[in-house]
Amino acid sequence: MRDAIEREFVLHFGEMGSRWGINRTVGQIFAVLFLSPEPLCADALCDRLGFSRSNVSMGLKELQAWNLVRLQHLPGDRRDYFSAPQDMWAIVRTLIAERKKREIDPTLTKLRELEFAADGADDHQSLRIRDLRELIETLTRFYEDMDRIETERLIAILKTGSRLSKLVAAGARVIPMNKRAENL
Amino acid sequence: MRDAIEREFVLHFGEMGSRWGINRTVGQIFAVLFLSPEPLCADALCDRLGFSRSNVSMGLKELQAWNLVRLQHLPGDRRDYFSAPQDMWAIVRTLIAERKKREIDPTLTKLRELEFAADGADDHQSLRIRDLRELIETLTRFYEDMDRIETERLIAILKTGSRLSKLVAAGARVIPMNKRAENL
DNA sequence: CATCCATTTCAGAAATTCCTGAAATCCGGG
């Protein structure tokens, strides 16, 4: 029963892995670590998943590059043990940070380069590029702001949901914005 | 000059394509349409990109499945013409909606299934699954709320940034929450 | 209903990514 659920969970994460920019192996390794109450060593992962030792090693290396697993040692045991963070919100923050780094930042850099190369031209394509760069900057600035907020407060914001709109409209009258002119 | 910039932009979108869950061809096709001031037909895309007709056809089909391009016809021309939405925020909304559909929703469904199968057990793994499901629901509810807000107001919220935290804390005293008990 | 273009499908080739086992490397004792 418990095993059946674990198996399904792990297989699902494997399937989704490809959609998440990691591969099947990596997804399954993370799934096992995510559910495990205690850290696991690479051999334990090989056993559970039926992957080769080297595949597991590479998968763990990638998960470490994503900051999604922590390496630790058990006293009197030379092997490396791995675990997923217990704090689920920390996992989400990490995932978003890493995906931003891989999927957004390079594009932002490229757009700035192209804009520089275009040197203030105002044809259609230059305008498109500028607008896209501005939009991405608005979003990433918002992300950076949210990322600085501690989890409890962040959850409060999330739960506020659509009421945010009224709150912001009302707040704009009370707390004047520093740079109104900057608005879109 | 203009061409050099377009070429770089298109190549970059091709490279990034794989990280964005679409492939190189699809990324490049979208990039060309994104920059183009007027709709293009498939042959024009073949010419510009050097892909086979069938490849372009498949790419366009996929972009249509993502709701990222619109099909239209020019009077007196039987060919299909395609264009990317002019409204950049509409593109972002679409991207997020489609990625959620592909990357989040299946997992949410699966977690609910597993939770049902676990039938209220309270071992570590069941708790992890429940917590993950709850977290994803919090995030998707927030997304759904934001998606209902019109773009101008949404931008106002984004630009409010970290001041949201104070606004929510202050607003909580003024506008009582309906369901305080539901908080994390 | 035949023709003419345009689009789509599809089987297999090409390219890419993933995975493995063997060998290399690392490192803390003895």
Next chain:
DNA sequence: CCCGGATTTCAGGAATTTCTGAAATGGATG
């Protein structure tokens, strides 16, 4: 300095994804 157990590297085979050209399909027009 050597040993033993652990991890990492890496070349190449397996699996998957992408791309192509040929053939099939679609649908407007006379």
